[in-house]
Amino acid sequence: MTDTSEARSADGTAQADEQNRLRRLMRYLPAIAPILLWTVPCWVLLHAGQHWPLPVAVGGTVLFVLALIAMPVAMVRGHGRRQQDRAAIVGDSLLGTGWVLFTWSVVLGILLRLALTLAGVGDGQGRARIVTWAVLGTAVALLAWGYVEARRVPRVRRLDVQLPRLGAGLDGTRVALITDTHYGPLDRARWSERVCEVVNSLEADLVCHTGDIADGTADRRRAQATPLGTVRATHARVYVTGNHEYYSEAQGWVDLMDELGWEPLRNRHLLIERGGDTLVVAGVDDVTAESSGLAGHRAHLEGALDGADAKLPVLLLAHQPKFIDRAAAGGVDLQLSGHTHGGQIWPFHYLVRLDQPAVAGLSRHGERTLLYTSRGTGFWGPPFRVFAPSEITLLVLRSPKPSS
Template sequence: MTDTSEARSADGTAQGARQSGLSRLMRYVPMIAPVLLWAVPCVVLLHAGQHWPLPVTLGGTALFVTGLVVMPLAMVRGHGRRQQDRAAVVGDTLLGASWVLFTWSVLLGVLLRLALTVAVAGVGDGQSRARIVGYVVLGVAAVLLAWGYHEARRVPRVRQVDVQLPRLGPGLDGTRVALITDTHYGPLDRARWSERVCETVNSLEADLVCHTGDIADGTAERRRAQAVPLGTVRATRARVYVTGNHEYYSEAQGWVDLMDELGWEPLRNRHLLVERGGDTLVVAGVDDVTAESSGLAGHRAHLAGALDGADPDLPVLLLAHQPKFVDRAAAGGVDLQLSGHTHGGQIWPFHHLVRIDQPTVAGLSRHGTRTLLYTSRGTGFWGPPFRVFAPSEITLLVLRSPQRPPAQP
């Protein structure tokens, strides 16, 4: 027993040391990441054998150093205590631009240089090939940023998905569920965009309209003008909403109260019943998984509370902001969970980092024997006003029953 206890104690000590080391390393990430985002493109474009004229080298280097200094300062002023929208726009835009430049400097700086060396060996010198790489990186980055800005600011396209739920009664076959999420109203005024999104949702003639959180960045009072169009959304059965993690950065209860004022039903660890054709669907919702750590009284993710009093034989549609809640949903017998949060990665290839924290990034997936999860790429965007290879969406989910009634002649 003593040897075992000592071994466990040693293992615990070792694990604690590893976690402590990881924690120390994570503290340096906010300092290291901006340096890498700006330094790598600077080296690839200016200092990798191009031998540009001295004024070009000095001027270009000065631009990258300026970006490295301005970006974190602007983000602190924009997203810190001061909450200065103009600073946030500058910082967020520089963050998106530096990420795209970094990504394609790494990919093309290595791959294209290697391809040119192999394919055109003996044609041109190293300086010429280095300059070609620089031109291509700048060109690709410029095109992707322009396209990505357009993708972020446009009204999302509607994505229709048929979802068969084995326990869904035939009377509920064809139930139309519209999903919007991660609207992220913020420093860039998108009141008109919000109106057009709501017009698109209304054109779907949905039975149920859901918003799975992250309405905005900022308090309800501050972003009210952008959120007010949500009050015009129509549904034949119900409009339901759950909190996202960003609500807990910005007085979450204020957003719950505003959505209630706009006619939406905040499903804070509770459910309602949707009846159609003699069959019933349980529509439940939970607070975001970060709610409890926010310290806001009465806010936490509580699935048992959300399903309390519901007939266990009825199918359950659950709203939960983060996909990773699906483990609890599957254990609780939920049939379909709707989530957002991931933005589909928003700017490629960021989705690889999202996968570290979430089980899925986008689309329909199965978890356990019964539970399906649909993860939306989001309706808006967070921070950088760009979407690259991760298009926004308004989702129309059409629920299907295996015992659907026969088609009318």
């Protein structure tokens, strides 16, 4: 038994060390990412044996250098103190374009070149040029498709979720979830109206928004957020803060949501009663709240459940999936989260997975706690979604089926 315990301890220590190394590497990404995003595709497309005419090689290289310089400058001007929306649009679009070009330069630059070589297709220059056109064609197609995916009204994702402690009277309770709307530099007021229309068509008992409403202050993005006031629910509309609220005067967003008729569940709960049974609906501030310095803002599960009957089932709203460890320890039955965007642009979800226990969908944690992670309703930054479609979620809560 001792040997087994020591082996498990060693495995756990090794895994923790590996995660710590990956997190340390992530700290350097803001500095090295722009260079990698543009130099790798520049090399693969222009200088990996294609022998393009000099004007093509020089002109293409200049374009990559300009993108390398323009992207961080535009993002700083757009998301820094100046908050210039036009600069943000340019910087975000270049970020998404660079990521797609980098990804497919690596994937096709290796796999396609290898396949062509094994198949004996062409000479070195011919294979290199085939790779170039394949990468460019793939990138253009994915960026066009990804832009449409990002800007469209999300499809509704429906699923039944069985909660063992849910009373029969609450069976069939309809919970609509939207999250990560990220109203921002691109004006999406009309999009917001259409999202709310879809939510209303679901005739939900409870409508939830699990944070990251916008990028920018409530005063600045009010026009895009105002349609949220038209959302209807049989019992309640509830909201918790996300990490992006704490970049943009979070209390202003809490006040605006309250003004629009939503219940900000800031470390508190309310009760939903139906058919003689009761559901506790609780919410906590985002896990980044305490470090924001705002008085009274922190993620406090004990406060959220204070006064609730421990025998009742609990539905918890927490912006980030990583809160699930505390939720499971606190006896929560179902946690609803967002934050991950499902990775937004493939294969970014692999990096998200380093920080979060789940990227999308329903997962179990502990003996009874379930976590549903939404891919998000909007998008952050780059106006693209590639292999990570947005969603409006309808969860139908189910009580245990009676034994025959």
